[in-house]
Amino acid sequence: AQSVTQLGSHVSVSEGALVLLRCNYSSSVPPYLFWYVQYPNQGLQLLLKYTTGATLVKGINGFEAEFKKSETSFHLTKPSAHMSDAAEYFCAVSPLNSGNTPLVFGKGTRLSVIA
């Protein structure tokens, strides 16, 4: 079975500061890992994903994440926070690259950006 743990339900950073959102996963098979962003009353937008290959993955809006198998982690980072980054972020895992397998989501981390 797969599971995702997001450390910190709420993270607050100053504008221009480093953003670090933590995600640890549990999976019995090599996982596929995702980060999604959700703005209020909207669906989820894919930020980035790791399937195979390079462990450092670059996504949209300047975000990136690194898959560390030894640490079972997939933390999301952005060098400099912008006010528009304030949103809810979800880490998700899929056990297979299969369209018939639903994602398993973490509980989410709300990012606040302070001016």
Next chain:
Amino acid sequence: GAVVSQHPSRVICKSGTSVKIECRSLDFQATTMFWYRQFPKQSLMLMATSNEGSKATYEQGVEKDKFLINHASLTLSTLTVTSAHPEDSSFYICSAPTQGHNTEAFFGQGTRLTVV
């Protein structure tokens, strides 16, 4: 990327009535769609897997008779909340994965249901 359209985005209904939510894959075919429910400030909870041409698969604890799912075509799945009650008020989101080598799940915009 692929587009999933969910309608309506917001609906208010009276207790006891039924509400239908549509999820469409606009530029690809989806044999499978997923329906999630999200409570305020919480994560997405998988409710059911919608399968084109066959019965939906419901997660444990989700009432099949209350949340009717129909996946009549390769581009449309519907979720009907029957005899709605205030506790059914929530944010419902559908997801349709693309098929092929590099599958990816695309999400609808979500539906905010308020039962009064």
